[in-house]
Amino acid sequence: MTFPQDGDESPASGQLTADDANLQAGIRDIANLVADSRPLPELLAEVATFAVGAIPGADGVGLALLRADRVDDMVEESAVSAGFVVELDRLQYGGLHEGPGVTAALTRRTVLSGSLGGEKLWPRFGPRAGRLGVHSALALPLMVGDDVVGAITAYAFGKDVFDRHAAELGELFARPAAVAVHNARILAAALALTDRLQEVLLTRPVIDQAIGLIRGRTGRSAEDALAQLRAISQADQRKLADVARDLVEEAVRSARARTAPRSGV
Structure with a gap:
């Protein structure tokens, strides 16, 4: 697993402006989702799609809403922005119980890897991801206060795609995303109780x-x-x-x- 160093090359100003604009657009889209009171599965899918635009270099994103008290079955609800992410998130959450999203949720910190095939932290997940042609990952915990409500994992086909800049933008996106996901979960629970x-x-x-x-x-x-x-x-x-x-x-x-x-x- 690799983490960007302080001396990493900063993106060009033009790219920085475009990335900032994409991030702002993603945050605005999340605010609109909250205002529309979307059903939980639909909201998660939309947030995953917005994350692709907000995180530079992402080819696909998986979003998992997690149970705090379950390790063997930790995913309550999930969504992906692209088909290839389905197998990756199934492996890390449902099959192997290891991977960038799992680590981000457990450690409550951003996790980066630029070479999943050789990643020692995930000896089972990493090589399988590499064989699927996915080599970079950026995972972000979704936190509301001190509680981890989920995780976002951005994937890229190339190696060393995500840097400190991408991580910082991802963290800025994850904050409102966590609140939106948390509120949608509460609303879904309230509606289910009303139905019962x-x-x-x-x-x-x-x-x-x-x-x-x-x-x-x-x-x-x-x-x-x-x-x-x-x-x-x-x-x-x-x-x-x-x-x-x-x-x-x-x-x-x-x-x-x-x-x-x-x-x-």
Whole structure:
């Protein structure tokens, strides 16, 4: 793994101006995403795309939203800007559990490599990336306060593509990106909770009806009747509400059959 030194050659002023403009455009785009309240997967994909423009030299970017309490399954949601990034991020997060994004998230610092094929820090990931024709990586932790919420990994096909200038621009981009990702995650969680609560409100009456039917037939308590419903739900691998609805509908059909007038013989 290589890190740019203070004596590294600075980019030309014209390139600096263009890079700064691309960074500003990326940050503006992120602000617009937040204002639009995009769904989480869509927002992550957009941020990954914007990162390609904001980080000089990037041929593709992977963005991973990470779970703080999981090592073996650390990715909660992910997005890529290009197809070749899919395999690289799958390797580092899902298969090998090593790579620039993993290291950036664990160390909470920017990580650079200009020759992945010979990178000693990632003895399994590096050679595989090199065989895929990807030789440079710049990884940035996405941090909100002291919490790491994710990581951005920029990849390039050439060697030694990313320098200190690229790292600095990437870090400037990562700050608003982290806030956008964090807010989108909170919004997605709130919407999911709202959906679950709405489902409870819609399904609770039919569950109560099914409990009443079981109690009437068996004389069991409400707790025992609910336990019976749950046992059926688990055995059939069906939702509790669906089991209750079938029970109620069957009781209604039976009642109608009993009360229906019969034709004479």
